[in-house]
Amino acid sequence: MTSxxxxxxxxxxxxxxxxxxxxxxxxxxxxxxxxxxxxxVHAGEFIAIMGSSGSGKSTLMNILGCLDVPTDGRYVLDxxxxxxxxxxxxxxxxxxxxxxxxxxxxxxxxxxxxENVELPLLYDRQHRWENPRALAAAxxxxxxxxxxxxxxxxxxxxxxxxxxxxxxxxxxQPTLLLADEPTGNLDSHMTVEVMALFQExxxxxxxxxxxxxEPDVAKYAKRVVExxxxxxxxxxxxxxxxxxxxxxxxxxxDDPVVEVEQAPPAQVAQT
Numbered sequence: 001m002t003s004x005x006x007x008x009x010x011x012x013x014x015x016x017x018x019x020x021x022x023x024x025x026x027x028x029x030x031x032x033x034x035x036x037x038x039x040x041v042h043a044g045e046f047i048a049i050m051g052s053s054g055s056g057k058s059t060l061m062n063i064l065g066c067l068d069v070p071t072d073g074r075y076v077l078d079x080x081x082x083x084x085x086x087x088x089x090x091x092x093x094x095x096x097x098x099x100x101x102x103x104x105x106x107x108x109x110x111x112x113x114x115e116n117v118e119l120p121l122l123y124d125r126q127h128r129w130e131n132p133r134a135l136a137a138a139x140x141x142x143x144x145x146x147x148x149x150x151x152x153x154x155x156x157x158x159x160x161x162x163x164x165x166x167x168x169x170x171x172x173q174p175t176l177l178l179a180d181e182p183t184g185n186l187d188s189h190m191t192v193e194v195m196a197l198f199q200e201x202x203x204x205x206x207x208x209x210x211x212x213x214e215p216d217v218a219k220y221a222k223r224v225v226e227x228x229x230x231x232x233x234x235x236x237x238x239x240x241x242x243x244x245x246x247x248x249x250x251x252x253x254d255d256p257v258v259e260v261e262q263a264p265p266a267q268v269a270q271t
Contacts (some may be wrong), residue, residue, distance in 0.1 A: 121171060224236055
């Protein structure tokens, strides 16, 4: 008689928010950006938060990223109670558990790719990292830029610059990757390229949450949370989810790499 296998453990909870409200006071008026939002995110999910301008999606992202605090409600990030923490504690939590990717890349212009990726490690007050340069190089290798460590942003395409930004977000080995309109400055080809990378990282176990207003981007996620008027309107799995790697192959050749112009060879004077 064979013994029954033990039940599978439920996935670890990465985000738990309950009754989260955010109120901004403008003179004598109160503006409700969020109204009693509940949201659970488990390890390994890939979620797209969607909503029009003014819907509250950016406020929700800022609270999830510990960049803002709720007026009311409860927030637990990977087992840590967030609401009520002071500024220094929030900064440490961001550095330890969160990676951020923004629309504008936010790379230092005259700084190499590896130095850009290294920056979050230098801000770590816990001194967890012994060899920041090696970790930064490894993160760039993970996003396919291992041969472009010394390239500056001006020597990279838009998609490659966003890959550097993603490597910078990953270098601290975060619990959660948060991306705010990560394809907003990219053309359609580069958008699919970045989404293919996100899907690859998610398959490796990284939990990803992106804010986007583009349905063509949300179709690569596993789950969509639609926000309107400060509330979650719908929360549903993605139907007919697209595989970005397949879409990229269908688009044809990769975007051309930005090449640095070389000075013409000096002409030898004829005598």
